[in-house]
Amino acid sequence: MAGIGLTLSGGGFRATLFHLGVVAFLRDEGVLSEVRHLCTVSGGSILGAHLVLHWENYNGTLEEFQREASKVIAFTKSGVRERLVRKWLLALMTIVGRLYPPGTRAWSRVNLWQHELASLYGEAMMKDLEQSSHLPKKPAIELLSTSMLTGRMCYFSPSRFHHDPPSEKGKNLVYENIWVKTFRIGEKIREFVERGLSAKMRAVVYPCVERGIRVSFAVAASSAFPPFFPPLRLRGSGLGVNDNEWLTDGGVYENLGIRRMQQLHKDPNVNHDAVLVSDASGLFYLIPESPWGFITSRIVRATDILMKRIADLESERTEGLSTAKKFISCPIDASVSGSRLGDAEPLVPRIRTDLNAFSNEEVYALLWHGYETAREVWERRAPEGLKTGRAKGEALYFLGKIDTKRLADRMQQSHRLRLLW
Numbered sequence: 530m531a532g533i534g535l536t537l538s539g540g541g542f543r544a545t546l547f548h549l550g551v552v553a554f555l556r557d558e559g560v561l562s563e564v565r566h567l568c569t570v571s572g573g574s575i576l577g578a579h580l581v582l583h584w585e586n587y588n589g590t591l592e593e594f595q596r597e598a599s600k601v602i603a604f605t606k607s608g609v610r611e612r613l614v615r616k617w618l619l620a621l622m623t624i625v626g627r628l629y630p631p632g633t634r635a636w637s638r639v640n641l642w643q644h645e646l647a648s649l650y651g652e653a654m655m656k657d658l659e660q661s662s663h664l665p666k667k668p669a670i671e672l673l674s675t676s677m678l679t680g681r682m683c684y685f686s687p688s689r690f691h692h693d694p695p696s697e698k699g700k701n702l703v704y705e706n707i708w709v710k711t712f713r714i715g716e717k718i719r720e721f722v723e724r725g726l727s728a729k730m731r732a733v734v735y736p737c738v739e740r741g742i743r744v745s746f747a748v749a750a751s752s753a754f755p756p757f758f759p760p761l762r763l764r765g766s767g768l769g770v771n772d773n774e775w776l777t778d779g780g781v782y783e784n785l786g787i788r789r790m791q792q793l794h795k796d797p798n799v800n801h802d803a804v805l806v807s808d809a810s811g812l813f814y815l816i817p818e819s820p821w822g823f824i825t826s827r828i829v830r831a832t833d834i835l836m837k838r839i840a841d842l843e844s845e846r847t848e849g850l851s852t853a854k855k856f857i858s859c860p861i862d863a864s865v866s867g868s869r870l871g872d873a874e875p876l877v878p879r880i881r882t883d884l885n886a887f888s889n890e891e892v893y894a895l896l897w898h899g900y901e902t903a904r905e906v907w908e909r910r911a912p913e914g915l916k917t918g919r920a921k922g923e924a925l926y927f928l929g930k931i932d933t934k935r936l937a938d939r940m941q942q943s944h945r946l947r948l949l950w
Contacts, residue, residue, distance in 0.1 A: 532565035533915070534793070534804035535668070536786035537573025539752070539779065539836075540861075541882035542605040544572030544809035546892055547861050549601055550899020550925070551807045552580060552587065553594070557920035558907065562588050562665040565801065566793055568684075568786035570779040572809065572882070574672045574751035576601060578744050579649060581658045581670045588665040595927045602896075604649050608886035613641050639758040643749040650744040658744065659687040673779035673786055674750045677760045682782045683774075684789065685747035690763070692774075750776040756828045784810055784836045787843050787856065801855055802912050805903070808860040810837065857910040865901045870894055871933030876940035890939035893931050900925055 535555075537548045555561040569577030579601055586593040660667045671684045671691075682693040750761045755777050763774040779786075787806055793799045862878040870877065877898045880891055887895075904920050 531800040531802045533560060533563045534566045534568075534790050534801040534855075535564050536790055536804065536806050537567070537569040537577050538786060538806075538808045538810055539571030539573060539784045540809035541572045541754075542575075542884055542887055543861075543880050543882045543895060545575045545601065546605055546887065546895035547809040547899040548573055548576045548807050549598055550896040550901075551805070551859060551903040552576070553598065553896065553924035554900045554903040554907070554920050555805075556587065556594055557922070557924050558904075559917050559919050560915050563915065564668045566790065566799070567668045567670040568673060568789045568793075569670065569751065570673045570784055570786045571752040571754065573786065573807070574748045574779070575604075575646070575649075577670055578658065578672060578748050581667055582650060582653055582744065584665060584667045591923060594924055598924070599927075600649065602892055605887045606889075606892065609642075609645050610884035611886065613638065613645060613884075616641055637759060639749060639753050639761045642753065642758060643743075643745050643761070646745040646748050647743070650748070653744040654741045655685055655687050655744055655747055656741060657687075671789060672747045672751045673782070673789060674747075674753075674776045675779055675782040677775040677777050680782070682779070682788065683776065684779070685742065685750070690742070751779045754778045755781060780836050783843055785843055790856075802915060803910075804856045805907070806856055806858050807899070807903070808858060809899075810861070857906055859899075859903050859906050861898065861902070863902050863906070865898070865905055868901055869897055869933075870936060873933060873937040873940045874898065876937065880940065888939060890931060890936050893928050894936060894940060896925055896928060897922075 533555075537551075538544055540547070552561065555564070567577050567581065579597070580587055583597045586597045588594075658667065658670055660669060669686065671686050673682060673684045675681070676683050676692060679692070684691050746761070750763070753759070753761050753776065758777075760775040760777045763776055782788075785806060785808055787804075790804055794801075865874060868874040873894055877894050880895065900920075900922065908916060908918075
């Protein structure tokens, strides 16, 4: 069996929780262990890194799965954004905070975000996500980010930091021929690849990384939504060069993660029986309480429009590929027949995408909607060899039950996006 490819889109904590429901379905269906490659963006990277870091538990007993899922849920309910903003404002108002130059490790918003993420991943390094020989075998994971310097896709894998190839004179360099800015994490190897590059383009080929990178750093680089977070600096000293790389949210380049999965399929050694695209980008049409009167709200909305357009173009591009039939879309705005969420189900795609504390009702709705949507599209589109019919919701029973009317009332409030960062 060639296995499964899985992409986890961006979309803040809404995406993290929706994807967790999708993963719970794959676990109950008995096919989570068949995932071979994982491409994650922003909110999807928050879950993806935790999933691979604790792969054995996610594939273990029901109690082990629920223990790991509870950690992710607790993180989304903890009020990360509120805590982060308080620390940042306190630093700006105190004398101690003013002693630090802007953008330093201690007080910049993106580094405070990295510190918050460390509470979920601990001191884990990217090398801890490396594939192991024992079963269940970890999938190869790539946490996608965007270079603010080149505007190209880049990503962290357990052993390398990669930068997408640029174009020369309007012609794309085929990715099999060259990776620009490829750094090996944790080794002192200097490696220059010059084939097919002009002299100007050779200048941006960097040697390999000399030290390890923390999981919290890579996830922060993948989820640094630009209206709120400044770009994250990947120090050139760690790359063995003078230049720094500046990284922002992977969704700025492409929010679904399918571009990188398409590139993987060009490799003759990579093959999947199916690719499940978990898309939590959600309902795009909304009616704000105030018509974008504040500058931050306009910037956020303009960014959302651009990211949505890019995602649409990538989906259209995938439909034209020879491997299109393998890609199974699992969108958060899909309607599920007989949903246990009742009248609240159509409101789930309108749940906010920020990092504020999520309520029990929001958590319940997103996890179950992810589970039921994945089950429905899987039964309809997955290859016969990957359909077992085992998924009955067992992995999410620990959430208990919530009255559907109360759930619908809470969902009506959740769509009020908090745009004033």
